Amino acid sequence: MGLAVLCASLLIVVMDMTILNVALPSISEQLRPGSVQLLWIVDIYPLVVAGLLVTASGIADRFGRKRMLMVGFAVFGLASTLVLIADNAAALIAIRALLGVGGALIMPSTLSMIRNLFTDGKERAVALGIWGSMAAVGSGLGPIAGGALLTHFSWHSAFLVNVPIMAVALVAAYFLLPESKGAVVRWDALGTGLSIVGMVALMLAIKNFGKHGMADPAALVSAAVAAIALGWFVRRSLNRPDPILDIRLLKRRGLSAGLIAALTTSIATAAMMLLLAQWMQLVEGMSALEAGVHLLPVAIAAGILSPLAPAIAARIGTRTVMAGGLLMSATGFLVLFFAPAPLTYPFLAVSMLFVGVGMSSLAIGSAAVMASSPAERSGNAAALEETSFELGAALGVAILGSVAALVYRNGLSTGELAASGVTGESAEAARESLGGAIAVAEQAGASGLADVARESFTTSLQVTGIAGGVLMLVGAVTVWLLTPKDLSVTGAH
Template structure:
């Protein structure tokens, strides 16, 4: 999930709860008035964000039904989930630059159109490869929409107090989207096929296009920078190769030729990208900002939080349906504690940062989320929903306290570099989600296969391609078990136990990662870091 980026250094966090209708007495006397339809415009922008966040969480609930219908292997399943965030993270900076040049409303409305067309294209999908292509096209649309929403908020709201309120609404919308996505997805899947999780976007996008053209003014940068084509190619090639290598190493082992080639490409392209960005005056990503400790602390927090959350919530959605036997709607409702924790903690984070310091809140949030994952890893056995609910509440509360991560990133950058800082902010979350599903998803898939050995399957008459399918994913195993006669119950029980073990292992990895990130953020962030913008360490 992304967080709001206060590009123009809005007022102190306390202003988030202020009355957005009054002018800020500290505002510059000659500031231009806000757009007359700015609040209606904010509704359009927030609604578009709501749909994008919902779309991610809806898919988590829809995966078991999709797997039963299309029978993807473990790598295809990871690509179906991951390709969206990968495309968004690869294109985000480039598309933001194009929006600055050609018009942000134009980019936003075009993004609505791409998102709607991609969602409708699922009707033509009859295999895992088709769904991966649809998700990639959705990523293109998402990349066009996401930076445009924040840029338009900056343009619509010229009063700092109103802008702070608008950014607070934007952040709350993201939390609400993550909460209701699984419930909406579950309700749809109770009555319709998995395609409905995509098709629900189409009518909303039609309305969004009309409302955007009517309510939103066009805006573009006065002096847009040159498009960094070399940086764009290097970043996309490096990231796609890295994620490909991680997924296939997890499935095939470290001697897989394709994964080795991809790892080599990543090892060349990503360092070359960094060197390129350091050499040219206006790179696609301002790498030099990472020399600032506060900036690096915020980026580490955003990246690691997203990395751990994306993978474990995906596994939990499948565990609830395929191991615990809940329906899609029941599973969606049972994921709510994470959103409840985030909704409670998010509004309190700025005030808490003002009282005990931004460093303590940022680092503490990572530790609280880590505690949630470790509850799953070391809680009572067998794993029950009661344990998971406690874990989700802690994870959500930790995520909520990280609502200031974007402010820390922005405070850590000079005002003239706020655009590049915002791009790093968005990219950190999307890249974290892509890497999380790739790394922790691959760890979980390997653990699942290890607990469901081919020799055990062969003893029960499951051999050859059927055994390979059962070891690919729990969805396949449950489908095979349903038609396996007397051995079916034993196969189902063993697959469920293996998947639960893989969930516990991925949770342990996620918890350790966040503990390490918490320590790193504590070391990196200046002791007197002030997210109001008065401290630029």
């Protein structure tokens, strides 16, 4: 029952990340946020989560993981309730930031508590497989739940759905979960500040580089701040006998291999899911709910296979499953690139199935991370893995998203746009995004422009497939070389 509480809490947090994408059009229509405010509505949550993960895991280790998990539930539920009084974009940004605080308290606590709930390696590996399947199912159910809610209710429902669930989780956690703590360390205010500033600056730098290019002044300043703060934090952690984050854990090859698997998969899948959702809605003309349903192959494959991954690893080896999973995901991305033109949904479904099969191996990656860390440092290990996921998602949108944007813009030359009577700001809007191109085409009465834009976007999706495939192949080789041959995630630890 304790595992059910932890899995359900992760499911809701993951779903909340994807529901917002479906709710954004309604939010934009009612609150009228500016372009910068709209970006902050989307970005503030992952920024806060990434910035607080290390601090949250340190607080949980010190004061109790169950206690911090329950605080996280309460904060998440309270923030979701406050949406009732949000009547402007600034208020919604603040609420999303508060949700990020709750998410940062919940996410590493669920993983570290599994490490301590299940002392038997085999049971722990199975539990992590089930936990991993919830993450996959949550990412798939988010758009569907959001689409269903918004069909009948206002955008507020995308937030309010969290309230009763968090209330139940809070009560269940109190009665069903045992308390556990990590290594007792002296509180390090400077180290805490450096980790928060460094991670937030790093996430801002990645996002700004992806949106505005490598010469963007804000991105360069953020990158410099991140380098100084994180460099100082790492040096301070290595020089202290009891750091809030034990950087020395990265010397453990099994743990590092699990982190690389998480980072690589997150980079590739974040960009892929974002582009596929746009392709289905803007190229194929699906509704948000229909797009969510058509994205389900990833969640179905990962959800079914994740609990089975430990048994497979026990038979063929942890290293084979981890590297093989990345290889399967690479195959899925390459299917996108080699699919015959015009691209159709059946090939996308095959691609997503391969990616979902590959994602199921992340359960073994999590087990490798936990198995390679001492129980008293499981909070640190959980924070490292969750940080890998957050950084990967940001890098995926920034790097692979930039590749897709470049290919798309190259397919819409200013000359072609001028021939359709589209120049100036309208031309730039058309080259900025597919949604912008379709809007400009409707205003100009140029249906041919919309067709060219859709074709260019499809090409960008397929080119991103080869880029993601190569990245996953590199990740597979790295994980294979790094993972110890005899690493077992089902033995006693």
